[in-house]
Amino acid sequence: MGVKVNREKCCYCGACVAVCPKNCIGLDEVRIEIDNSKCIDCLACIRMCPVGALGKIEKK
Numbered sequence: 268m269g270v271k272v273n274r275e276k277c278c279y280c281g282a283c284v285a286v287c288p289k290n291c292i293g294l295d296e297v298r299i300e301i302d303n304s305k306c307i308d309c310l311a312c313i314r315m316c317p318v319g320a321l322g323k324i325e326k327k
C-alpha cells in the first residue's frame with residue numbers, strides 16, 4: 268500500500284517528514300514526495316497532518 272498526498276491541501280509544514288520512521292517523505296518549499304517502497308503503513312504521517320492532505324493508498 269502506501270500513502271498519497273493531496274498537493275492542493277499540503278501546506279509544507281513538515282510534520283509528516285518529522286514523524287515518519289522510515290524517512291519516506293521528502294519535502295522542500297515547493298515539493299513533497301513520498302517513497303512508498305520504504306513505507307511500512309504505520310499511518311503516523313496521516314495522523315500528524317494538520318490539514319488532512321495525506322491518505323492511505325487502498326489495495327486494488
Ligand code: SF4
Nearest residue numbers: 287306307309310312
Ligand atoms: S505511513 Fe508511516 S512509514 Fe509510511 S510514509 Fe507515513 S509515516 Fe512513513
Ligand code: SF4
Nearest residue numbers: 277278280281283316
Ligand atoms: S503534514 Fe500534511 S501539510 Fe504538513 S507537509 Fe506533510 S502532507 Fe503537507
